[in-house]
Amino acid sequence: MVAGALQLAACTRWSAGAILLFQNELRLSATLAEPGRFSALESVLLVASILVSAGLFFWRFGPILRTILRSRRDVDFSLHPIGRRVWDFFWEVLCQGKVIQQRPLPGLAHAFVFWGFLAFALVSLNHLALGFGIGFLPPASIVGNFYFLFAAAWALLVAISITGLFVRRFFVRPIWLGRKVSYESGLIAFLIFLLMVSYLAAFFVEEGGTTVKALWWTHTLALLIFLPLIPHTKHLHLVLSPVTVFLKRDGFSKIPPLAGDEDFGLIAGKDLTRLISLQTYSCVECGRCTEHCPASTTGKVLNPKEIILGLRTYLNEFGPSSDTPLLTESRIASPDNPPEKYLSMEAAFECTTCGSCEFQCPVGIQHVPVIVGLRRGATNTGAWEDNYGTKLFLALEKNGNALGLSATERDKFIQKQAFPIFDGTQEYCLWLGCMGGYDPKGREIIADFARVMQHLGTSFGVLKKEKCTGDPARRLGNDLVFQTLAENGLKAFETAKVRKIVAICPHCVRTIATDWREFGVAPEIEHHSEFMARHKDRLPKQNGESIVYHDPCYLGRYQEIYDEPRAVVSQAGLLVEAPRSHERSFCCGAGGGLAFLGEEQGERVSHVRARELAGTGAQIVGTACPFCNTMFRDALTAVSDTPPQLLDIAQLTARALPASQTQRESLPTDSGGVH
Numbered sequence: 001m002v003a004g005a006l007q008l009a010a011c012t013r014w015s016a017g018a019i020l021l022f023q024n025e026l027r028l029s030a031t032l033a034e035p036g037r038f039s040a041l042e043s044v045l046l047v048a049s050i051l052v053s054a055g056l057f058f059w060r061f062g063p064i065l066r067t068i069l070r071s072r073r074d075v076d077f078s079l080h081p082i083g084r085r086v087w088d089f090f091w092e093v094l095c096q097g098k099v100i101q102q103r104p105l106p107g108l109a110h111a112f113v114f115w116g117f118l119a120f121a122l123v124s125l126n127h128l129a130l131g132f133g134i135g136f137l138p139p140a141s142i143v144g145n146f147y148f149l150f151a152a153a154w155a156l157l158v159a160i161s162i163t164g165l166f167v168r169r170f171f172v173r174p175i176w177l178g179r180k181v182s183y184e185s186g187l188i189a190f191l192i193f194l195l196m197v198s199y200l201a202a203f204f205v206e207e208g209g210t211t212v213k214a215l216w217w218t219h220t221l222a223l224l225i226f227l228p229l230i231p232h233t234k235h236l237h238l239v240l241s242p243v244t245v246f247l248k249r250d251g252f253s254k255i256p257p258l259a260g261d262e263d264f265g266l267i268a269g270k271d272l273t274r275l276i277s278l279q280t281y282s283c284v285e286c287g288r289c290t291e292h293c294p295a296s297t298t299g300k301v302l303n304p305k306e307i308i309l310g311l312r313t314y315l316n317e318f319g320p321s322s323d324t325p326l327l328t329e330s331r332i333a334s335p336d337n338p339p340e341k342y343l344s345m346e347a348a349f350e351c352t353t354c355g356s357c358e359f360q361c362p363v364g365i366q367h368v369p370v371i372v373g374l375r376r377g378a379t380n381t382g383a384w385e386d387n388y389g390t391k392l393f394l395a396l397e398k399n400g401n402a403l404g405l406s407a408t409e410r411d412k413f414i415q416k417q418a419f420p421i422f423d424g425t426q427e428y429c430l431w432l433g434c435m436g437g438y439d440p441k442g443r444e445i446i447a448d449f450a451r452v453m454q455h456l457g458t459s460f461g462v463l464k465k466e467k468c469t470g471d472p473a474r475r476l477g478n479d480l481v482f483q484t485l486a487e488n489g490l491k492a493f494e495t496a497k498v499r500k501i502v503a504i505c506p507h508c509v510r511t512i513a514t515d516w517r518e519f520g521v522a523p524e525i526e527h528h529s530e531f532m533a534r535h536k537d538r539l540p541k542q543n544g545e546s547i548v549y550h551d552p553c554y555l556g557r558y559q560e561i562y563d564e565p566r567a568v569v570s571q572a573g574l575l576v577e578a579p580r581s582h583e584r585s586f587c588c589g590a591g592g593g594l595a596f597l598g599e600e601q602g603e604r605v606s607h608v609r610a611r612e613l614a615g616t617g618a619q620i621v622g623t624a625c626p627f628c629n630t631m632f633r634d635a636l637t638a639v640s641d642t643p644p645q646l647l648d649i650a651q652l653t654a655r656a657l658p659a660s661q662t663q664r665e666s667l668p669t670d671s672g673g674v675h
């Protein structure tokens with residue numbers, strides 16, 4: 001049996017035989033009792049139990065592994081960049097960084113359980129080895145003695161943490177964990193608690209007696225019951241999630257390329273890739289994705305957690321070679337049939353592609369490529385029928401802009417503003433985008449940003465012919481329209497010999513910099529917040545007004561640009577933070593092409609965010625995306641009798657420029673707009 005003593009200087013006494021005080025010296029006398037010899041019958045029982053446990057584990061784990069491996073290969077998968085993968089593994093798996101950061105208290109409890117498991121790996125191996133008389137960690141040795149005490153400290157933390165998580169799941173019951181009571185989670189929590197308690201109890205019993213033998217068997221059976229439960233329950237994430245985090249697709253919410261001419265997206269089980277299958281089986285059902293989803297939290301059908309679980313149910317039922325469609329067409333879903341409900345066309349087209357779900361997921365699940373993949377399957381095959389969608393695609397094909405206006409409208413605007421045409425001599429190509437070129441408010445923003453550039457003495461020109469980046473087509477799953485627009489744009493840059501681009505729209509920046517890469521390399525592009533932040537010392541310093549800054553999803557989570565727009569806002573007034581900001585910012589409701597689709601079900605996403613922004617009491621809402629600006633235009637007046645002013649960061653800056661640079665021609669307001 002294990003025995004050991006650790007001596008520490010101290011002056012207190014702890015009874016129970018664990019810590020003893022002798023002559024002003026604190027002696028921690030921790031003795032982990034070990035069972036005596038095992039009979040032949042006991043050894044046979046032990047071998048049989050291990051075999052049954054391992055058999056039950058592989059009985060379920062084998063088919064899961066086969067399903068993952070039989071899924072389609074991910075054409076774009078590469079281990080590069082390995083450094084990022086190693087870092088994510090270290091931070092998200094070993095440090096449990098994401099788990100703790102996003103939900104500190106339960107996250108820490110979960111982390112203690114995880115770290116405790118790691119600390120216990122050696123103890124458990126030695127524990128089973130003792131049953132065969134080959135224990136390799138002698139408790140009398142310095143290493144053994146130290147390690148058992150170290151594991152005891154972890155056992156205590158794990159026991160407390162698992163009790164806390166049990167109370168949360170079964171008594172507090174946050175809505176995000178789902179309405180169904182998970183008895184398997186209760187059983188798992190009980191087994192973990194039993195494992196820890198039976199280990200700790202062995203410090204307080206006699207060496208070699210019947211009590212310690214009983215404790216040894218209790219610990220062993222708890223361990224051997226726990227093992228096969230892993231693949232049968234959501235605790236499968238214990239095995240899969242480290243792999244999922246390491247292998248997840250590089251790039252935030254990155255939409256993978258299609259595998260060839262025969263690939264139209266995710267239509268049936270045979271289209272699911274290995275990464276998607278691996279991710280669906282890794283879901284721990286924590287509901288973090290749903291808790292932060294703007295669609296779910298405003299009463300839409302879409303629920304990102306159920307999308308992932310719906311795919312898992314599909315794979316279990318039909319397998320990865322099935323031709324059975326993934327999406328149901330019916331808009332009315334039965335709450336008793338999760339896959340039909342959550343893998344419905346309706347759910348797939350309610351996503352704003354804000355990326356909150358992916359950002360929150362602690363096990364590396366990437367929802368946006370899945371949801372856009374489902375949209376691709378529906379749009380590319382013509383299964384998705386939506387009047388607004390059809391109108392949008394026609395507008396993009398015919399007019400080259402999402403607002404469906406004639407290109408001459410843009411020409412007139414350029415002439416009115418006297419914007420120079422890019423001819424290769426200017427430093428920047430100023431990308432107008434659909435909003436900057438056609439939307440009345442977007443035009444005001446671009447005009448003000450042009451004045452900021454003039455104030456800074458930066459030369460720029462606009463493309464004579466510019467078409468949409470294809471962002472809404474891309475996110476709504478229309479690959480043909482997207483590819484046409486991307487190739488057209490790349491050619492336009494090449495012809496005009498553009499080297500540097502600046503844009504007011506984060507969607508344009510993301511699409512040009514990342515999505516267009518499938519078809520070629522675009523020139524360097526930056527968001528106007530980056531440009532202005534770099535020159536902030538030369539921008540006018542304003543005092544007084546409070547400005548609450550709204551992080552656009554496509555600038556923040558997608559491109560990790562948080563400080564630059566804040567630097568510009570701070571130059572223009574007093575920066576106020578919204579309750580949800582930075583990575584946790586709440587969507588405006590426009591992304592994923594939704595700005596161009598019809599009425600939303602449930603509460604409007606923009607209203608929820610506008611209420612939150614107005615609730616800060618700030619005098620101005622500062623935006624850095626023309627889509628957010630458009631969404632908040634009506635939303636702020638709808639949610640507040642005295643709405644704050646709404647200004648883009650370019651407008652915040654331009655309003656303080658000398659009069660000659662702020663005077664502008666009145667802009668037309670009747671040339672269309674989003675919705």
Ligand code: SF4
Pocket residue numbers: 289292293294295296302303304350351352353354355356357358367368371
């Ligand atoms: S991307 Fe945003 S809207 Fe879409 S499922 Fe995720 S959280 Fe919900």
Ligand code: SF4
Pocket residue numbers: 282283284285286287288289290304305308357360361362363365
């Ligand atoms: S997808 Fe990720 S965040 Fe959502 S429930 Fe599953 S593990 Fe949690």
